[in-house]
Amino acid sequence: MIFYYAIQTVSVASQIALEEAGAEYEERLIDFRTTEQQSEEYLQVNPKGRVPALVTDQGIITETPAILGYIAQSNPAANLAPLHDPFQFAKMQEFNNYLCSTVHVNHAHKMRGSRWVEEDDEQSKAAMAAKVSRTMHDSFNLIENDMFVGPWVLGKDFSICDCYVFCISNWLVGDEVDIKDFPQIYEHHLRMRDRPAVQKVMAVHGL
Amino acid sequence: MIFYYAIQTVSVASQIALEEAGAEYEERLIDFRTTEQQSEEYLQVNPKGRVPALVTDQGIITETPAILGYIAQSNPAANLAPLHDPFQFAKMQEFNNYLCSTVHVNHAHKMRGSRWVEEDDEQSKAAMAAKVSRTMHDSFNLIENDMFVGPWVLGKDFSICDCYVFCISNWLVGDEVDIKDFPQIYEHHLRMRDRPAVQKVMAVHGL
Numbered sequence: 471m472i473f474y475y476a477i478q479t480v481s482v483a484s485q486i487a488l489e490e491a492g493a494e495y496e497e498r499l500i501d502f503r504t505t506e507q508q509s510e511e512y513l514q515v516n517p518k519g520r521v522p523a524l525v526t527d528q529g530i531i532t533e534t535p536a537i538l539g540y541i542a543q544s545n546p547a548a549n550l551a552p553l554h555d556p557f558q559f560a561k562m563q564e565f566n567n568y569l570c571s572t573v574h575v576n577h578a579h580k581m582r583g584s585r586w587v588e589e590d591d592e593q594s595k596a597a598m599a600a601k602v603s604r605t606m607h608d609s610f611n612l613i614e615n616d617m618f619v620g621p622w623v624l625g626k627d628f629s630i631c632d633c634y635v636f637c638i639s640n641w642l643v644g645d646e647v648d649i650k651d652f653p654q655i656y657e658h659h660l661r662m663r664d665r666p667a668v669q670k671v672m673a674v675h676g677l
Numbered sequence: 678m679i680f681y682y683a684i685q686t687v688s689v690a691s692q693i694a695l696e697e698a699g700a701e702y703e704e705r706l707i708d709f710r711t712t713e714q715q716s717e718e719y720l721q722v723n724p725k726g727r728v729p730a731l732v733t734d735q736g737i738i739t740e741t742p743a744i745l746g747y748i749a750q751s752n753p754a755a756n757l758a759p760l761h762d763p764f765q766f767a768k769m770q771e772f773n774n775y776l777c778s779t780v781h782v783n784h785a786h787k788m789r790g791s792r793w794v795e796e797d798d799e800q801s802k803a804a805m806a807a808k809v810s811r812t813m814h815d816s817f818n819l820i821e822n823d824m825f826v827g828p829w830v831l832g833k834d835f836s837i838c839d840c841y842v843f844c845i846s847n848w849l850v851g852d853e854v855d856i857k858d859f860p861q862i863y864e865h866h867l868r869m870r871d872r873p874a875v876q877k878v879m880a881v882h883g884l
Contacts, residue, residue: 517823528764536770543763556750557735563743571777579793587804594804597794616724
């Protein structure tokens with residue numbers, strides 16, 4: 471497999487899951503500083519011009535929850551998701567879908583406001599950026615109080631949800647949110663940093 | 678099961694899937710006109726204050742891709758998803774995740790801008806709303822040209838992806854996008870309207 475990623479992006483989640491699964495893959499860095507994600511070559515891999523993308527023998531997969539689910543399903547021995555209970559599988563998906571459709575989107579309003587207003591509308595982009603600290607705080611408050619089961623996200627078993635929320639929890643400091651406001655998430659964040667798979671990926675990303 | 682929904686919202690996608698699966702469920706209408714989604718009673722069901730929510734014997738599921746996946750996995754005879762091939766399952770998820778994290782989010786910038794800027798910042802909210810027609814057009818262009826396999830979203834078999842993209846395709850007219858710009862999506866939309874399950878749900882929503 472080939473894993474396309476960019477430094478300190480949401481790629482971190484899938485890359486940790488690949489390491490936790492013990493999967494064999496090659497890494498290919500996409501350089502956001504030269505907007506390589508919009509290069510003709512990379513648009514052949516992912517026409518959305520985003521990372522990550524995972525090239526498999528059967529074809530290319532994009533979107534973090536889809537890549538995470540694939541890693542879990544194709545490496546069942548790693549036990550990275552509740553694969554045999556549709557309800558528990560749905561709770562896993564519910565968590566990851568909240569991260570992709572609400573939390574990541576909240577965060578994106580800081581630097582990627584031009585997705586939703588004109589590129590040169592500095593006033594609206596600043597108005598969006600100004601609210602990110604609050605929306606990210608509210609999202610992590612919900613995760614802390616209503617979603618996180620403990621000791622891992624879904625309960626007693628480590629899962630792909632832990633990789634994903636850990637990845638996003640690294641963005642909180644830049645979004646001016648104090649992770650210590652969420653004791654379970656903070657303790658989880660520290661515990662994640664002790665895992666060899668996490669340390670390997672964090673080194674790649676200079677984190 | 679109990680299915681909580683609101684009129685002409687993304688609930689339509691899951692409701693069609695429930696009908697296509699032949700699932701037994703009770704409907705409970707949440708009235709957005711009285712912001713019932715923020716009532717203390719409903720927040721007990723879904724602390725996010727959103728629809729849909731599906732109450733099962735094991736607990737409550739939220740987030741459209743999670744509910745759709747649950748319906749497919751718990752009604753395997755209905756053949757609503759590629760359940761036995763991790764790659765094809767991931768392609769299904771990739772499609773649904775694009776809808777929830779990009780397309781639905783684009784649409785939400787028309788009426789729900791106060792999620793991302795101050796409630797009274799009319800100028801920024803108007804700037805967001807002004808771009809929705811373009812972002813929705815671009816998203817459906819990508820779906821038409823790079824994602825839709827045909828005759829159904831994933832190929833020869835009908836799936837939960839068809840329920841979801843049909844639901845969102847109903848929003849295009851309000852977003853000032855001409856569905857006829859996307860010939861495959863338009864033909865799919867008309868074909869979906871012929872299905873008894875779709876007609877039953879559309880009648881509930883006055884569509």
